[in-house]
Amino acid sequence: MDWSKILGITCGIAFFAGSVSAATLPTAKEVQAKMGMGFNIGNSMEVPNNPTLWGNPFPTQALLDSVKAAGFNTVRIPCAWDSHTSGGKVTETWLDSVKTVVDYAMRAGLYTILNIHHEGEGGWFQSNIGTSVDNTIDNKMKTYWTQIANKFKNYNERLLFAGANEPGPNVNTWTSQHVSTLMHYYQTFIDAVRATGGNNETRTLIIQGLNTDIDKSVASAPVSTFPKDKVEGRLMFEVHYYDPYQYTLMTSQQDWGASEPIQPQYYYGDYTKASEPKHNAGYNAWAGSVDSKLGSIVHPQEQFAKMKTNYVDKGYPVIVGEFGANVRTPELSGSDLNLHKQGRVQWHKDVVSAAKQYGLTPILWDMGNESNTGYDNMAYIRRQSSPVGKVLEVDVINAMRGVYGLGNYVNNGVTHVEDFINGGSETQSSSSVAVSSSSEVSQPSSSSTTALPTVLAGGPKNLRREGNTLYASGDIMLFDVNGNLVRSTNNMSAEQAQMRLDGLRQGNYIAKCKNSVLQVQVR
DSSP: OOGGGOOOEETTEEOOGGGOOOOOOOOHHHHHTTOOSEEEOTTTTTSSSOTTTTSOOOOOHHHHHHHHHTTOOEEEEOOOOGGGEETTEEOHHHHHHHHHHHHHHHHTTOEEEEEOOOGGGTTTTTTOOOSSOOHHHHHHHHHHHHHHHHHTTTBOTTEEEEOOSSOOOSSSSOOHHHHHHHHHHHHHHHHHHHHTOGGGGSOOEEEEOGGGOHHHHHHHOOGGGSOOOSSTTOEEEEEEEOOSHHHHTOOSOBOOSSSSOBOOOOBOTTOOOTTOGGGBTTEETTTTEEOTTTTSTHHHHHHHHHHHHHTGGGTOOEEEEEEOOOOOTTTOOHHHHHHHHHHHHHHHHHHHHHHHHTTOEEEEOOOOOOOSSSSOOOOSBOOSSSSBTOBSOHHHHHHHHHHTTOOSOOOOOEEEOOOOBSSSSOOOOTTOEEEOOOTTBOOOOTTOEEEEEEEEOSSOOOEEEETTEEEESSOOEEEETTSOEEEEOOOTTSSSEEEEOTTOOSEEEEEEETTEEEEEEEO
């Protein structure tokens, strides 16, 4: 059975792969004009083996609705693939799991970026960009992207594919050979997607800069090195922005060869601390003074201007696929923490303002971790506790919204759009459904089981869930997200098969019966 053709029945609306004809989708420039600002569901689907292992629950429709309601028009879904393979191919159950999250985002009306993310899987791609092409890596790129593209070949232009995350060689210096190798892999990505046909023939695809670093990309990866696409105007370029590093990410003192240790920086912009210059953003330990550009909007303006000149103006729209800054709660408290937080609001506003000024799409990095005692604590919208979807960083979100003229945050709910599997540009239709705010949705108790929305394909709804039991008109097979068979029924003589869910470990499962698929979440 070709499970890749299961496109879904949601809210009583059926979509059939065979009934959809390919259309010419809008150009990358036309797509980007509607993407606004974006949000990452980080530390989730890219976690190796199980998306909940790093503390975040499996994404829900409520979460994606909250992202949209907060003013974001784009969501980036970092995703693991290599750890979800069997026999060299991605398991269909993992593809079904990813499809569930993509559908949540598309239904919420979000432009949705799906990538291959690599850090937690041994860096099989991005840590192995050598001076020559590795056939094993190249074959993986072709195989994985062929599978991914086939799964989503009839989704409309709001779904974008990004070939990688932060690709880089195991050396500090990029040579022309490293660049050539990377571009070869991108060519494989582009060719694999285009070959699947359907809407993938003209879908917008995204390639990443060298380490997604602005200066390295400008210096060594001009558009003349880019892979070729058989259709014009359907490629975007991606960089990330965490400048200055000492302010956004550094968590401990470092020795970088200056006459004094390099200190983490806590204070930014109009909210610096005169008595602690070494902790102000932009302090240069070699010069013994503060570089005012690094502590203001001037630096992102200069960096993003380079992207406009070198890529945007040459026909390649640019996304800032990640940006964000840690909260310094492990070190600071009282008035110092308040001063830091005020500067941090300004930093976010400066980055978004500069991105918009130069025509870039800024996408906020969210990790879900709300810790006040540890780092990696960029959590702007609540995921790990109740109420899921609550905006945690209201001041930051309001500052970003202001750049886009959205006014202060008020959660007025979202309008669901169900017709995202079609050809051509999407318009609101009778299948759009207004839904209430998700910011007051509570997590179910740990002893309960909760079904994710049903995802079925053509024919009767012959697989359903009632309470703690699955019912189907034929045998039921239950898989974990890695494709391992967990349970099955064997009572073909009965009119209706039943499967109890008692005793299952917490996690996400895929139930299948004939040509029907059901996502099941056990908590």
